[in-house]
Amino acid sequence: MASYDFKSTEKKWAEKYEEFDGNKGVDFENDREKFYMLTEFPYPSGSGLHVGHAFAMTAADVYARFQRMQGKNVMFPMGWDAFGLPTENYAIKSGRKPQEITKEVTNTFHEQMKKLGFSFDWDREVNTTLPEYYKWTQWIFTKLFEKGLAEKQEMPINWCPKDKIGLANEEVVDGKCERCGTETAKRTISQWVVKITDYADRLINGLLDTEFIEKVKAAQINWIGKKEGINIDFEIENSVHKIQCFTKFPETIYGVTWIAIAPEHPLVAEIVSESHSTSVSQEVSQYLKETKKKSEFERTSGVSEKTGVFTGAYAINPVNGKRIPIWIGDYVLANFGTGAVMGVAAHDKRDYMFAEKYGLDIVQVEVPPEDPAYLIDSYEKVIEDGLMVNSGKFNGMKAREEAFGAVSNWMIENEWATKKVEYHLRDWIFSRQHYWGEPIPMVFCEKDGWVSIPATDLPVVLPEVEKYLPTDTGESPLANIKEWVETTCPKCGEKAKRETDTMPNWAGSDWYFLRYCDPHNTDVLADEKKMEFWLPVDVYVGGDEHNTLHLLYSRFVYQFLWDLGVVPKNITEPYKKRISHGVILGPDGNRMSKSKGNVIVPDEFVEKYGADSLRTYLMFMGPFDATMVWNERSLVGVRRFIEKFYNLIELHAGNNEVSDGESAKAINRLIKQATEDVAEFKFNTVIARLMETVNALSKPGSNITKSDLGSMIKVLSLFAPFVAEELWARIGGGFSIHTQQFPVYEEKYLISDTVLLTVQVNGKLRGTLMIDPEEYQERVIEEAKKSEKIKKYLDSGEIKKVIYIKGKTINFVVG
RNA sequence: GGGCAGGUGGCGAAAUGGUAGACGCGCAGCGUUCAGGACGCUGUGAGGCAACUCUUGGGGGUUCAAAUCCCCCCCUGCCCACCA
Numbered sequence: 001m002a003s004y005d006f007k008s009t010e011k012k013w014a015e016k017y018e019e020f021d022g023n024k025g026v027d028f029e030n031d032r033e034k035f036y037m038l039t040e041f042p043y044p045s046g047s048g049l050h051v052g053h054a055f056a057m058t059a060a061d062v063y064a065r066f067q068r069m070q071g072k073n074v075m076f077p078m079g080w081d082a083f084g085l086p087t088e089n090y091a092i093k094s095g096r097k098p099q100e101i102t103k104e105v106t107n108t109f110h111e112q113m114k115k116l117g118f119s120f121d122w123d124r125e126v127n128t129t130l131p132e133y134y135k136w137t138q139w140i141f142t143k144l145f146e147k148g149l150a151e152k153q154e155m156p157i158n159w160c161p162k163d164k165i166g167l168a169n170e171e172v173v174d175g176k177c178e179r180c181g182t183e184t185a186k187r188t189i190s191q192w193v194v195k196i197t198d199y200a201d202r203l204i205n206g207l208l209d210t211e212f213i214e215k216v217k218a219a220q221i222n223w224i225g226k227k228e229g230i231n232i233d234f235e236i237e238n239s240v241h242k243i244q245c246f247t248k249f250p251e252t253i254y255g256v257t258w259i260a261i262a263p264e265h266p267l268v269a270e271i272v273s274e275s276h277s278t279s280v281s282q283e284v285s286q287y288l289k290e291t292k293k294k295s296e297f298e299r300t301s302g303v304s305e306k307t308g309v310f311t312g313a314y315a316i317n318p319v320n321g322k323r324i325p326i327w328i329g330d331y332v333l334a335n336f337g338t339g340a341v342m343g344v345a346a347h348d349k350r351d352y353m354f355a356e357k358y359g360l361d362i363v364q365v366e367v368p369p370e371d372p373a374y375l376i377d378s379y380e381k382v383i384e385d386g387l388m389v390n391s392g393k394f395n396g397m398k399a400r401e402e403a404f405g406a407v408s409n410w411m412i413e414n415e416w417a418t419k420k421v422e423y424h425l426r427d428w429i430f431s432r433q434h435y436w437g438e439p440i441p442m443v444f445c446e447k448d449g450w451v452s453i454p455a456t457d458l459p460v461v462l463p464e465v466e467k468y469l470p471t472d473t474g475e476s477p478l479a480n481i482k483e484w485v486e487t488t489c490p491k492c493g494e495k496a497k498r499e500t501d502t503m504p505n506w507a508g509s510d511w512y513f514l515r516y517c518d519p520h521n522t523d524v525l526a527d528e529k530k531m532e533f534w535l536p537v538d539v540y541v542g543g544d545e546h547n548t549l550h551l552l553y554s555r556f557v558y559q560f561l562w563d564l565g566v567v568p569k570n571i572t573e574p575y576k577k578r579i580s581h582g583v584i585l586g587p588d589g590n591r592m593s594k595s596k597g598n599v600i601v602p603d604e605f606v607e608k609y610g611a612d613s614l615r616t617y618l619m620f621m622g623p624f625d626a627t628m629v630w631n632e633r634s635l636v637g638v639r640r641f642i643e644k645f646y647n648l649i650e651l652h653a654g655n656n657e658v659s660d661g662e663s664a665k666a667i668n669r670l671i672k673q674a675t676e677d678v679a680e681f682k683f684n685t686v687i688a689r690l691m692e693t694v695n696a697l698s699k700p701g702s703n704i705t706k707s708d709l710g711s712m713i714k715v716l717s718l719f720a721p722f723v724a725e726e727l728w729a730r731i732g733g734g735f736s737i738h739t740q741q742f743p744v745y746e747e748k749y750l751i752s753d754t755v756l757l758t759v760q761v762n763g764k765l766r767g768t769l770m771i772d773p774e775e776y777q778e779r780v781i782e783e784a785k786k787s788e789k790i791k792k793y794l795d796s797g798e799i800k801k802v803i804y805i806k807g808k809t810i811n812f813v814v815g
Numbered sequence: 816g817g818g819c820a821g822g823u824g825g826c827g828a829a830a831u832g833g834u835a836g837a838c839g840c841g842c843a844g845c846g847u848u849c850a851g852g853a854c855g856c857u858g859u860g861a862g863g864c865a866a867c868u869c870u871u872g873g874g875g876g877u878u879c880a881a882a883u884c885c886c887c888c889c890c891u892g893c894c895c896a897c898c899a
Contacts, residue, residue, distance in 0.1 A: 003853085003854095214819090215818095215819055215820075218818070218819065219818080219819075219894075219895090222817085222818055222819090222894095222895075223895080225898075227898075227899090229899085245899080246898095246899065247899065248898090248899070249899085260899095306897070329897095330897085331897045331899095332897080332899080333897070333898070333899085336897095336898050336899075337898075337899060338899095340899090341899045342899080343899095344899090348899075349816075350816090350897065350899085351899085422898080422899090423898095424895095424896095424898060544819090544820095544893070544894070545893095545894080547894085548894085548895085583893085620827090620828095620838085620839075621827070621828090622827060622828065623828085625820085626820095626821090626827095626828095627820090627821090627892070627893080628827075629826090629827075631826080631827065631840070633826095633839095633840050633841075634826095634827065634839060634840050636840085637838095637839050637840055638839080640839095640854095641838095641839085684827095684828075684829085684838085684839095685829070685837090685838085687838080687839090688828090688829075688837065688838035688839075689837090689838080690838095691838055691839075692837075692838065695838090756834080758833070758834050760833080760834095760879080760880070762879075762880090763833095763878090763879060763880045763881095764880090765833095765834055768834070800879095801879065802879090803833095803879050803880075805833060805880095808833050809833045809834085809880080810833095811833080811879050811880060812879085813879050
């Protein structure tokens with residue numbers, strides 16, 4: 001038998017699909033249920049579509065095809081998240097325009113996706129770098145500004161002293177500049193900051209309205225990191241100043257033996273001068289000098305030893321009047337909490353180490369309930385769920401359950417402290433000193449300050465420049481274009497200057513799923529009725545790495561737009577279900593990377609084995625969310641299966657056969673499993689069942705009806721769309737198989753008159769019986785006794801008990 | 816340090832309380848072929864001639880019955896982290 005020629009077949013159908021409209025989502029259609037299937041749009045890099053993209057997109061494609069065949073009106077769009085550093089760096093290196101490069105690579109990606117048979121609705125394609133798209137990204141920013149959620153703040157950025165440029169966090173690798181390897185420093189510059197923390201509680205609560213898988217919900221809640229505690233005011237001896245410390249553990253207040261403040265704390269200078277000791281002040285300034293010299297990486301990596309210096313000043317513990325020394329410590333972060341912490345050595349590992357190093361007191365305030373005499377002698381023995389000791393009137397209370405609340409309330413009543421909620425979530429630094437991003441649509445006017453560009457003047461088009469490198473001052477290259485920078489104030493008409501920073505890569509991807517609903521609208525970001533029709537996104541497939549930042553930012557932007565009233569009022573959360581896909585490792589079991597030379601490029605395998613084989617292999621590798629190792633041998637196995645499938649259909653296609661009975665059973669089992677498992681993203685087991693079915697029906701003498709052949713091909717069409725289309729045509733089906741209804745299994749084929757029953761004696765398997773599954777216990781016992789093999793075990797004692805599970809097993813307890 | 820996933824043959828994996836290892840890879844034998852490849856058939860967890868015994872990271876428990884449920888421990892991967 002001639003082997004299947006995938007090359008010409010896939011080419012033939014791919015061409016035909018150019019004219020095919022069965023993949024398009026239809027606005028406002030009432031007959032069919034809508035289904036919005038979304039998968040993350042890629043950053044189109046010069047190296048082309050990655051196998052990881054192919055994996056995620058194939059899974060989404062299988063699911064979208066399945067929903068269509070269930071009779072739904074499916075929107076399954078694709079686009080390009082094309083602003084970003086790799087393109088900019090490539091432009092710098094090659095001297096070409098990023099616009100041109102982007103056009104080229106998106107074309108490549110587009111072609112690759114078509115070859116892979118993804119059923120995207122290309123009429124809805126979006127590109128974040130096109131002015132008609134980023135007009136609305138900019139518009140969203142102006143609204144954030146107008147509502148007071150975006151403001152300029154002095155913020156530290158990563159600075160490369162050699163290249164003289166600001167670096168995004170992802171450009172800093174192990175504390176060094178990704179481009180030149182120089183150790184980076186922090187530099188404070190004025191940046192746009194978006195106050196996402198104002199939405200922190202809503203972003204937590206909104207999760208209740210979603211069906212995200214648990215791990216995604218956990219990741220989001222964790223990332224927001226809500227912490228409830230109190231801010232305690234410590235008076236400073238002989239001073240008008242107070243030091244405020246945030247703590248999650250108010251119940252440890254009697255255990256405080258020092259206070260540590262960040263080297264950047266605003267009170268450092270005053271505290272030291274008030275101590276009136278020259279030797280102390282010299283020591284402190286020496287310490288501050290050294291701390292500054294330490295790189296940010298060293299200070300925050302967690303590996304370096306904690307250091308500190310005594311300021312000479314003392315604070316007063318409000319609850320017992322005790323004098324406690326004030327230290328400066330480089331382990332205290334200036335930008336978390338109040339920039340000052342209370343030291344409780346007995347109940348915190350890091351505090352214990354600091355106290356040991358500098359000989360500070362250790363006061364234990366909790367003991368384990370089962371051992372009230374227990375004394376802490378090592379930081380490893382931090383007590384959980386302890387009882388209070390050395391804590392005045394709180395002694396004997398359960399630390400967390402009782403003392404936490406009692407101490408907090410008491411301290412608040414006495415005005416020593418206030419309630420405080422802290423978040424791990426930081427405000428969102430929105431400025432980038434780079435070229436290839438959306439210009440931030442703001443101007444600075446001497447009279448009016450910062451003014452946003454009115455909607456009618458958007459977009460602020462990214463001007464073309466000669467050089468894409470940032471300027472010597474660290475500003476974006478846009479700062480060099482005088483005629484662009486110098487403009488007039490939209491408010492007063494006087495001379496003003498444009499903002500030259502651009503937006504981060506997240507900006508365009510925050511709201512792209514809205515644009516897909518109405519991609520060509522020139523009046524609004526998307527028509528509200530269309531959004532109401534399509535939203536929420538029913539299933540959003542993406543990677544774990546985007547479960548925090550991207551997902552959170554885009555939920556925030558949606559909630560903000562909801563407050564503005566430009567998205568449907570009845571839809572409070574944009575994504576109904578979020579699921580995360582697995583990762584494919586290189587053949588050597590390592591994460592794929594250019595430097596390791598283990599990158600798998602899908603093109604090569606499409607060429608060698610065909611898109612159908614590659615897709616089916618990707619879905620067969622393992623569970624959808626697993627970490628899997630690429631193995632070409634297994635791909636060969638899948639190609640073998642497709643050829644076997646092809647040959648089986650070829651063999652039966654011309655005949656009008658009557659089912660042999662067995663084939664109908666096999667097909668119906670297949671349909672049942674496919675229907676149930678595809679719905680749960682369990683693709684590997686569906687393909688295994690397909691293989692079993694093909695193996696069973698390939699036995700000589702099998703007779704299969706045309707409609708059963710059709711059902712098999714339909715299941716295959718989810719994974720291998722091209723060969724399925726070909727085979728569908730071979731058995732006389734009309735174009736296209738992808739507009740057909742998914743087969744429905746019939747219960748009657750799944751019921752059999754006999755079933756294999758396992759017979760256990762004392763829980764151990766001793767034999768099997770072929771028997772009517774509806775048979776009663778007495779009959780089954782009788783049959784079991786007839787079997788020599790089983791009888792042997794039954795005779796070894798008295799039958800004390802019999803457990804019979806109909807159709808599955810019978811267990812004799814013999815003693 | 817925190818969070819989240821996991822641990823089953825030589826390998827990727829099935830099985831979510833009822834025949835552990837479906838399906839695929841690899842391997843072995845046979846067939847086909849001038850040969851190689853491709854293909855087809857058969858076998859393939861371990862031990863044992865066999866009857867049989869053992870086997871899901873380790874230990875304990877619940878149950879007539881545990882890979883699956885509960886407790887303790889060990890190990891691996893991913894994400895985050897001087898977060899007070």
